[in-house]
Amino acid sequence: MLKKLILSLFIIGPIIWWAFFSSKEKAPPENLIPKDLTNKIEGINRDNLKKVIRPENQKKEEFKKLTALNFQPSLYLADPKVTAGNCRKFLEETYQDLKKCYKDGCGQRPEEEDGFYDPALTTSMISMKRILEVALLEPEKLEADEWLSLDDLKDMLNVENEDVRKLALKNMMVLHKKDPQVFNEVLRSSEELEGEKAADLMGELMNYVDKDNKAAFMETLNLIAKEKDAYTANKVLRRTQDIRASEAQIKAIGQDLCRFKNDTFNFNGLNYSLKNMATASGHQFSLKDYCR
Amino acid sequence: MNHKLLKKTLLATAMLSSLNSQAAFLSVLSKSMGTINPEAKISGPVYRHETKKEDQYGDEVAKILLEEAHKQAKEYLAEGNTEAYYAFMILALTVPNQEGLYVHFREVPAQEEYCRDKRTQGDGISGESVNELFKVVFNNHKPVPEELKDVGFFRGLFGGKKLKERLEQLEKENQEREKNGFLLPCSKMTGNESTYRQLILGGWDGSDVGMMQVSVKFHYDKFLKPKKYQSVRETIQYGLGYIKKRFDVILGKNTTPTYIADPESSYVCFTDENGKVNYQAVVQGSWAAYNGGPAQRCRFTRIDDPENEYAGHDKGFLVSMKKTTDLNKGRFFGFNEEGQLPLSETMKKALAEVVTNYEQKTNNRQHISQIVGE
Numbered sequence: 001m002l003k004k005l006i007l008s009l010f011i012i013g014p015i016i017w018w019a020f021f022s023s024k025e026k027a028p029p030e031n032l033i034p035k036d037l038t039n040k041i042e043g044i045n046r047d048n049l050k051k052v053i054r055p056e057n058q059k060k061e062e063f064k065k066l067t068a069l070n071f072q073p074s075l076y077l078a079d080p081k082v083t084a085g086n087c088r089k090f091l092e093e094t095y096q097d098l099k100k101c102y103k104d105g106c107g108q109r110p111e112e113e114d115g116f117y118d119p120a121l122t123t124s125m126i127s128m129k130r131i132l133e134v135a136l137l138e139p140e141k142l143e144a145d146e147w148l149s150l151d152d153l154k155d156m157l158n159v160e161n162e163d164v165r166k167l168a169l170k171n172m173m174v175l176h177k178k179d180p181q182v183f184n185e186v187l188r189s190s191e192e193l194e195g196e197k198a199a200d201l202m203g204e205l206m207n208y209v210d211k212d213n214k215a216a217f218m219e220t221l222n223l224i225a226k227e228k229d230a231y232t233a234n235k236v237l238r239r240t241q242d243i244r245a246s247e248a249q250i251k252a253i254g255q256d257l258c259r260f261k262n263d264t265f266n267f268n269g270l271n272y273s274l275k276n277m278a279t280a281s282g283h284q285f286s287l288k289d290y291c292r
Numbered sequence: 293m294n295h296k297l298l299k300k301t302l303l304a305t306a307m308l309s310s311l312n313s314q315a316a317f318l319s320v321l322s323k324s325m326g327t328i329n330p331e332a333k334i335s336g337p338v339y340r341h342e343t344k345k346e347d348q349y350g351d352e353v354a355k356i357l358l359e360e361a362h363k364q365a366k367e368y369l370a371e372g373n374t375e376a377y378y379a380f381m382i383l384a385l386t387v388p389n390q391e392g393l394y395v396h397f398r399e400v401p402a403q404e405e406y407c408r409d410k411r412t413q414g415d416g417i418s419g420e421s422v423n424e425l426f427k428v429v430f431n432n433h434k435p436v437p438e439e440l441k442d443v444g445f446f447r448g449l450f451g452g453k454k455l456k457e458r459l460e461q462l463e464k465e466n467q468e469r470e471k472n473g474f475l476l477p478c479s480k481m482t483g484n485e486s487t488y489r490q491l492i493l494g495g496w497d498g499s500d501v502g503m504m505q506v507s508v509k510f511h512y513d514k515f516l517k518p519k520k521y522q523s524v525r526e527t528i529q530y531g532l533g534y535i536k537k538r539f540d541v542i543l544g545k546n547t548t549p550t551y552i553a554d555p556e557s558s559y560v561c562f563t564d565e566n567g568k569v570n571y572q573a574v575v576q577g578s579w580a581a582y583n584g585g586p587a588q589r590c591r592f593t594r595i596d597d598p599e600n601e602y603a604g605h606d607k608g609f610l611v612s613m614k615k616t617t618d619l620n621k622g623r624f625f626g627f628n629e630e631g632q633l634p635l636s637e638t639m640k641k642a643l644a645e646v647v648t649n650y651e652q653k654t655n656n657r658q659h660i661s662q663i664v665g666e
Binding site: 046047064068069070110111113114115116117118119121126160195196231234235265266268269271272 | 370
């Protein structure tokens with residue numbers, strides 16, 4: 001029995017070895033690279049997502065299409081392979097998975113050659129952007145208001161990718177428009193924001209200002225002028241120049257900005273922004289003269 | 293230190309620093325060019341080494357740089373922040389030299405020595421998905437479906453015959469589709485061409501595109517998909533827009549007392565000992581952030597640190613910046629003597645005016661205005 005076993009190993013073994021290695025030799029070189037090494041080599045795109053997206057979703061067509069090179073939100077939702085599945089469930093689950101780590105890149109590492117790393121351009125951030133784009137297109141069909149909460153979207157206003165910030169705001173205003181306080185909720189978010197993030201928020205909110213909420217908007221501008229740093233105030237005012245403020249409102253903002261008159265660079269910028277705001281509103285105003 | 297990175301840095305530095313002959317300059321370019329399909333449309337100045345003077349290539353490139361930089365930075369002028377304006381102009385004149393030797397497209401005789409099909413087909417790019425992205429964008433390939441990516445491994449072993457056939461079919465289809473790609477290997481040319489037009493594809497593996505060396509890996513949606521690489525102006529516009537964001541943040545935050553007062557602040561590297569803005573540092577930091585990402589903005593301060601893996605990058609940028617700031621001291625416009633780009637007298641004066649204004653904190657625009665159309 002033992003002799004037969006040994007004999008069969010000597011016969012079968014080489015056959016298996018030949019079948020295995022001869023097929024490997026014919027394979028193109030790139031297919032010989034083990035998957036885990038491929039992950040290390042590229043460290044971007046789909047392979048980064050594979051570390052965070054639940055395994056059962058990674059096999060789905062919804063995942064493949066979401067991460068496709070030629071992704072477009074309208075085409076994604078119209079794709080029969082996507083609509084055949086439960087797209088809503090997939091998007092919600094993928095969103096939940098990404099939410100845990102997208103701000104930090106979900107493990108994506110800097111490029112080996114030059115150390116390049118931009119948190120705004122990671123695969124997880126771009127994927128989050130795509131989810132928001134899709135949600136905005138078909139919010140009711142995807143029941144997006146149930147899984148994109150107001151708090152989650154507010155959190156996105158502070159990320160590094162400007163497209164995600166803008167899409168988050170748009171989703172807030174669309175998905176949660178039934179909430180009468182949504183505009184004020186968004187305005188309050190500005191308290192946590194600085195620089196271009198605050199400017200993006202206030203600039204985008206200009207599209208939703210009406211006679212009922214304009215006073216609150218102006219109050220926030222005042223608050224920013226009073227409490228934020230010069231850089232943030234400058235950026236915000238630059239984006240809200242067309243608000244059509246009264247002379248009194250412009251003076252009130254100016255009053256709060258006089259504290260920056262020794263910060264020559266930013267004060268020059270503030271002077272320019274406020275001057276433009278005044279001009280667009282039919283007034284004249286010089287911050288430099290006002291603060292003398 | 294990472295040995296692979298060391299080797300790459302040394303080779304890149306050697307390639308760029310040893311350009312002391314025409315053959316060397318053209319040789320470096322040739323190593324970094326992909327060949328454009330004769331049927332493809334491109335727009336903007338094309339570098340032809342022998343006729344660059346008659347083509348007025350230097351003027352065309354400099355004009356685009358000044359115009360696009362002015363569009364980005366003119367608000368600084370309107371504000372009264374003229375130093376910031378000229379610092380950005382210096383940055384805008386330096387980066388395309390540092391990144392792409394002021395070359396985006398070039399035209400060469402249709403000879404074998406100029407063919408680098410490996411670059412044309414992105415074969416130097418090792419990452420599977422980036423390699424695929426390159427081929428989809430530049431070679432008109434169809435993406436390989438997920439289920440076909442492991443076919444070779446299972447070929448003939450576990451009944452993957454159908455998958456193997458589909459993969460072969462796709463490979464054949466992509467071979468055919470390549471004829472309509474933006475880039476075309478020389479082996480697929482008709483043979484009737486007298487010249488080849490080429491696009492610079494730099495970086496170690498050919499994944500950095502054009503005069504601004506925009507990475508294939510990170511700029512698909514806003515640069516590659518809308519095919520901005522087909523235009524010199526749109527490429528410069530895109531690259532300058534990206535770097536301007538870094539510049540704005542550095543400058544805006546740099547002058548904010550909160551950041552200056554905090555010695556731990558990562559913006560403190562942009563002020564001098566008197567707490568005033570150091571515009572040279574702002575220029576260097578903006579490029580460091582462009583090259584390495586936002587968190588690398590102060591990387592240039594460790595230029596002499598032997599532990600700094602990327603010191604060579606910032607040293608190289610400093611050299612390029614000196615080339616720019618020597619434009620008002622009689623230096624030619626261009627990467628080196630052999631790559632110099634002759635300019636008209638108006639353009640020389642305009643560039644000199646930019647540098648003088650930057651150095652002396654003035655705002656004389658007699659010649660600049662003629663170029664940017666004020």
